[in-house]
Amino acid sequence: MNPRITLKAGKAKPVLAHHPWIFSGAIARADDAQDGDTVDIFDSAGRWIARGYYNARSQITARVWTCQDEPIDRAFLRARFQRALAARDTVVDQAATNAYRLVNAESDLLPGLVVDRYADTLVMQFLTLGVEKRKTEFVEIAQELLEPHSIYERSDVDVREKEGLAEATGVLCGAEPPERILVHENKLVFAVDVKRGHKTGFYLDQRENRRRVVEFLSPAPQPAEILNVFSYTGGFGVYACAPNPAARVVNLDASLDALNLARENMQLNGVADQGECVQADAFQMLRRYRDQARFFDTIILDPPKFVQAKSQLQSGLRGYKDINLLALKLLKPGGTLVTCSCSGQVSPELFQQVIFEAAVDAKRDVQIVARLLQAPDHPILLSFPESEYLKGLVCRVMY
Ligand code: SAH
Numbered sequence: 001m002n003p004r005i006t007l008k009a010g011k012a013k014p015v016l017a018h019h020p021w022i023f024s025g026a027i028a029r030a031d032d033a034q035d036g037d038t039v040d041i042f043d044s045a046g047r048w049i050a051r052g053y054y055n056a057r058s059q060i061t062a063r064v065w066t067c068q069d070e071p072i073d074r075a076f077l078r079a080r081f082q083r084a085l086a087a088r089d090t091v092v093d094q095a096a097t098n099a100y101r102l103v104n105a106e107s108d109l110l111p112g113l114v115v116d117r118y119a120d121t122l123v124m125q126f127l128t129l130g131v132e133k134r135k136t137e138f139v140e141i142a143q144e145l146l147e148p149h150s151i152y153e154r155s156d157v158d159v160r161e162k163e164g165l166a167e168a169t170g171v172l173c174g175a176e177p178p179e180r181i182l183v184h185e186n187k188l189v190f191a192v193d194v195k196r197g198h199k200t201g202f203y204l205d206q207r208e209n210r211r212r213v214v215e216f217l218s219p220a221p222q223p224a225e226i227l228n229v230f231s232y233t234g235g236f237g238v239y240a241c242a243p244n245p246a247a248r249v250v251n252l253d254a255s256l257d258a259l260n261l262a263r264e265n266m267q268l269n270g271v272a273d274q275g276e277c278v279q280a281d282a283f284q285m286l287r288r289y290r291d292q293a294r295f296f297d298t299i300i301l302d303p304p305k306f307v308q309a310k311s312q313l314q315s316g317l318r319g320y321k322d323i324n325l326l327a328l329k330l331l332k333p334g335g336t337l338v339t340c341s342c343s344g345q346v347s348p349e350l351f352q353q354v355i356f357e358a359a360v361d362a363k364r365d366v367q368i369v370a371r372l373l374q375a376p377d378h379p380i381l382l383s384f385p386e387s388e389y390l391k392g393l394v395c396r397v398m399y
Contacts, residue, residue, distance in 0.1 A: 001040075002037065002039050002040045002051065003030075003032045003033035003037050003039050004039060004040045004041075004042055005022075005027055005030045005031070005033055005040075005041055005042070005054060005061075006027070006028045006030075006031075006042045006044065006046070007022070007028060007041065007043055008025075008026055008027070008028045008044055010044075011026035011027075011044070012044070012049055015050050015064060015067070016049060017383055018064075018383035018384075019064075019383050019384055020052075020106045020111050020381075021060045021063060021064075021106075021384075021386075022060070022061055022064070023060060024056075024059055024060075026061075027062070028044065030056065030061075033054045033056075034054075035055045035056055035129055035164070036053065036132070037053065037054050038051065038052070038053055038065070039052060039053065039054040039062060041062060048069070049067065050064045050066065050067045051064070051066050051069075051070075052065050052130075053065065053111075053128070053129075053131075053133075054130075055130065055163055055164070057129075057162075057163060058128070058129075058162050058163050058164075059162065063106070063128065065109075066109075074137055074141070077110075077134065077137060078145070080108070080110050081103065081110065081138070081142070081145060082145060084103045084104070084108040084110065084115075085103075085145060087108070087379070088101075088102060088377055091376035091377055091379075092376075092377055093186075096184065096186050096187045097184055097185050097186055097207070098117065098118075098119050099117060099118045099184070099190070099192065099204060100116070100117055100204055100375075100377045101114070101116050101204050101205075101377040101378055102116065102117050102122070102146075102377075104387075105127065106381060106386075107379045107380065107381040107384065107387045108379070109381075110131070111130065111131070112127040112130055112131040112132075113125070113126065113127070113131045113138060114127065114200070116201075116204060117148075118181045118183050118192050118200075118201060118202070119181055119182065119183050119184075120149035120150070121149055121150050121151070121177050121181055121194060122142055122146060122148045122152070123151075123154050123200035124139070124142070124151060124152070124154070124155075124172065125153070125155050125157060125200065126138075126153070126168075127155070127157060127159050127163070128163050128165075129163045129164065129165060132155075135172075139151055139172045143173060148174065149175060150171060150173065150175045150176070151171070151172040151173045152170070152171055152172065152194055152195065153168055153171075153172050154169055154194070154195075154200050154201075155167060155168040155169065156168070156169050169195070177194050177195060179193060179195070180192070180193060180264070181194055182268070183202070185207055185210075186207065186210075186211050186239075188238055188239065188242060188269050189265070189269055190265050190268070191233070191264045191268060192233075192261075193257075193261065198232065202233070202235075203232060203302075204377065205375050205378045205390050206235065206236075206302065206340070206374075206375070207377075209338075209375070210236050211239065212370065212372065212394075213239065213300065213394065214239050214240060214243060216336050216370070216394050217240055217244065217247065217297075217298055220243055220244035220245075220246065220247070221244060221245060222244075222246060223247070223248070224240075224244065224247045224248070224297040224298060225247075225248050225296045226240045226248065226250070226296065226297065226298045226299075226300070227250050227252065227299045228240070228249050228250065228251045228300045229252045229282050229285075229286070229299065229300060229301050229302070229303075229327070230252070230282060230302045231251035231253045231258070231277075231300075231302075232253060232255075232258045232262070232302075233258050233265055234249075234251045234259075234261070234265045234266060234275070235265075236302065237249035237251045237262065237275055238266060238269050238271060240298070241266070241271035241274040241275060242269050242271055248274055249274060249275040250275070250276055250278055250296075251275060251276070251277045251278070252277075252278045252280060252282060252285055253277075253279065253282075254280065254281055254282070256279055259279055262277050263277055282303070282323060283323065283326075286326035286330065287326065289330050290329055290330060294330070295330055295331065295335075296330055296331060297331075297332055297334075297335050298336045298337075298338070299336075299337050299338070300338045301324065301327055301337070301338065301339045301340065302338075302340045302342075302392075303323060303340070303341070304342070305343045306320060306341070307344075307345040307346055308343075309345070310345060312345075313345055313346070316343060316345075316346065317354055320341060320346070321357055321358050321361075324339055324354065324355055324358035325358040325361050327339070328358055328359055328362035328364050328366065331397045332397075333399055334397065334398070335396070335397050336369075336394065336396055336397075337366070337394075337396075337397065338372075338392065338393075338394050338395075339392060339393050340372065340391065340392035341390075341391055341392070342390045343389070344386060344388070344389035346391075348371070348391040351391050352393065355393055355395065359395075364397050364398075364399065365398040365399050366395045366397055367396045368393050368394070368395055369394050371391070371392070371393060371394075372390075372392030372393065372394065373388070373390055373391055373392070374388070374389065374390035378390070
């Protein structure tokens with residue numbers, strides 16, 4: 001018998017609608033539940049409604065495994081893992097791409113667990129105590145199902161602190177990954193540093209957007225000047241240059257490590273002489289280009305998360321407006337702005353409103369020609385709107 005938690009009156013509805021999070025304020029009693037335990041979840045009338053895991057140290061005090069009466073044992077976890085893997089077969093062309101997300105936590109009904117594949121290496125993140133306690137089981141399941149060369153842990157994420165957990169990184173099984181893993185993404189080659197890179201090494205969630213953006217560049221072989229702001233390791237820039245030898249890209253990022261990899265990635269794809277890397281603060285550099293009256297055909301804006309919490313919403317929105325206003329001013333007539341936000345707190349509607357306000361201030365007529373979202377190996381769970389976080393617009397500046 002699992003320990004039980006009982007919800008307050010009126011708080012069972014989201015759980016019954018398969019939302020996976022139960023906040024501390026929804027819980028009336030937790031009886032003998034210990035942090036990390038599997039718990040049975042009851043509504044205020046004493047009816048069993050779900051099974052999940054518990055951590056009183058977190059504001060998200062319970063996360064739901066299942067709304068069916070089934071044991072949360074190794075067979076259960078393995079079946080969930082397997083279901084996530086099978087789903088990737090339909091959304092990732094594995095002949096062209098061998099770097100992608102295998103398990104996307106709550107969206108794959110494995111709350112707190114992230115598993116990314118980089119060729120023969122797996123990178124895992126255990127974001128909560130509930131999955132931390134099952135780390136050995138998950139590592140064994142991953143070994144059984146995927147037989148990777150190595151599994152590396154990148155649980156160096158802030159959210160662990162909210163769970164009362166320290167950050168953790170290191171080899172979980174197999175060999176230590178090399179400094180650079182070469183992966184294929186849509187048949188392009190990228191060097192990834194899974195040990196020190198951002199997230200698990202690469203922004204896998206932008207894969208489809210990187211591919212799509214090429215459709216909106218001026219048709220090859222016309223020359224095009226592209227400014228790739230917040231370039232990280234140059235992903236969008238490589239995609240833009242590879243089909244068009246006349247294209248030139250400026251990769252702009254604050255991180256020297258990222259730009260060193262961007263240079264390597266340009267080389268690996270035979271486009272080294274088509275680009276330059278500029279280490280600078282984007283807010284300052286965009287102003288400098290404005291002062292120099294330097295114009296571009298395409299500008300890509302893929303900033304880090306400006307809104308980490310609700311309290312940062314207004315300042316974050318000002319940040320988005322600022323860079324988009326500057327970018328709109330730097331585009332040639334007919335030019336293209338690709339603008340993204342990975343802040344979950346900023347809805348697609350709100351983001352579009354910000355771009356509209358930027359266009360008004362920039363005094364430019366702007367069309368939306370495409371909407372972007374996270375790649376399908378980062379699925380959005382319908383019952384969990386929080387899982388939608390990445391949004392983007394491809395805009396054309398008319399005049
Ligand atoms: N477009 C990239 C991912 C961008 S991630 C891709 O497709 O891979 C965001 C990047 O913004 C990071 O590389 C980070 O180093 C950079 N960054 C954060 N703040 C910055 C700033 N103020 N100026 C320039 N770059 C910044």
